[in-house]
Amino acid sequence: MTFTAVRQLMGLPVSLDLRDGTEDDAERVFAWLHEVDLRFSPFRMDSEVTRYDEGRIGADGISDDLRHVLALCQAYEDQSGGAFKAKLPGRGLDPNAVVKGWAVQRAAEMLRAAGVTRFCINAGGDVVTAGEPADGEPWRVGIRHPDDSHEVCAVVAVRDGAMATSAAYERGNHIIDGRTGMPAFGLLSMTVFAFDLATADATATAAFAMGVDGVEWAVEQPGCLVHAVDSNYRVFRSPQLPVLT
Template sequence: MGTRVELVMGLPISLDLRDDGDFSAAADDVFGWLRAVDARFSPFKVDSEVRRYDRGELTTGELSDDLVEVLGLCAEYEELSGGAFKARLPGRPLDPCAVVKGWAVQRAADRLRAAGARNFCLNAGGDVVTAGEPEPGRPWLVGVRHPEQFEAVCAVIGSRDGAVATSAEYERGAHIVDGRSGLPAAGLLSVTIVAADLTVADATATAAFALGAEGIGWAASRPGCSVLIIDADHRVHRSAGLDLH
C-alpha cells in the first residue's frame, strides 16, 4: 500500500504498510479512529469527554468504556510509580494524554491486524508500533531522536511485532511533571522503552521520566520492558537485549 501521513493529535502520524492488496479502507479506519480519540479525550478541546467529565458534567457512570479504561490505566501507573505519574495535578485540569496516545495508537494497530495487515509500521511522533517486517529478513528500524541535537538520532532500534516509545523534553519543553512534588521532572534527558505493546511502552516511558534518576531501575524492572535511558550526566543506561543497529 505504501505510506500515508496525516496530522492528528497535533503531530504527524505515519502508516507504512508493506502488504499486498488494497488496505485503503483499513487505513481510513485507523486515521478516523485516531481523530475520534483526539476529539473525545483531548484536554484542550472544550467539548471533549475528558473536559466535560473534569467540569462535572458527566458522572463516572456516564463515561464511555474507553475513557473508563484510560482512567484505569492512569490510576495503575500512578500507583506503580509511587505518585510520580499523575493525570490530575493540583490546580490543573485532568490530562490523560500520557496514556491516551500510546493506548490509541496500539488500538489502531490492533484494528489493522484485524483487517488482515501483517507487515506495517505505525509511527505517532516517534512512538511506534511495528508488525512483521518491511522486507523478508529485516526488522523495522526505529530511530531514537537525540535529546539535545536537533535532527540527530542517538540510537536505531530494530523492531518486529513490538512497540517503541520515547519520553523527553525536546518537543514540548519541561512538560513532564513529577506528581510527588508538582515540579518539572529532573534527572533524565531521554527515556526509551521497548515492549510488546505501545500502551505499556508509552506509559512506562512517561512514568520513568517523571521519576527522574529513580526511573532508570524502575523501568528496567518492569515486566517485558527493555530500556535505553540517557541521564542528566549524559550516561547511557540500556538493557542487554536491545536490538541496536
C-alpha cells in the same frame, strides 16, 4: 502493496507505513485517531474527558474506553509512586500520556484485524510495528539523539513491538514529577521498548517523571526494555535491547 501517508491528528504528525495495506486501511486508522481526539482531548470543551472532569457527566456515565483509560492512569500512578499523575493539583484532567499509546495500539490492532501484517505507525515519536518491512528484515527504529533532531543515538531492531520516548527537548520541561509538582529532571530522554505501545508510552512517561530513579524502575516493569540518557550524557540500557551497530 505499500501505502504510506502522514496526517496531523491529536496535535501530532501521524506517519503510516503499510507494506501490505491499502489507502482504505490507512483511512480507518486516521478516522479512529480523529475520533479519539474528539472524545479524549482535554483541550476540547465538549470532549468526554472535559465533561467528566467538570462533573457534567458522572463516573457511571462515561464510556468503557474512558473507564479503561482512567484505570490505566491510576495503575501507572500507583506503580510510579505518584510520579505520574493524570490529574495534577490545580490542573485539569490530562490522561494524554496514556490515551496516545492506548489509541495507537488500538489502531495497530485494527490493522491486524483487517489482515495487514507488515506495518509501522509513528505517532509523534511513539512507534508501533508489526511483522517485517521485508522478509528477514526487522523494522529499524532510531532513537532520536537528545541534542540533535537530525541524529539518532541508537537503532533498535523491532518486530511486532513498540517503542515510546519521553524527553524534554521538544516541548520544553513540560513533564511534571507528580511527587514534587516540579518539572522532572535528571534525564534527557527515556525510551521504552515493549510488546505494546500502551505499556511503552505510559512506562516511558512515568519513568521520565521520576528522573534518574526512573531508569531502574522502568527496567523492573514486566516486558519493558530501556534506553535512557541521563543529564550527564550517559546511556543506560537493557543489555537485551536489540540494538544494531
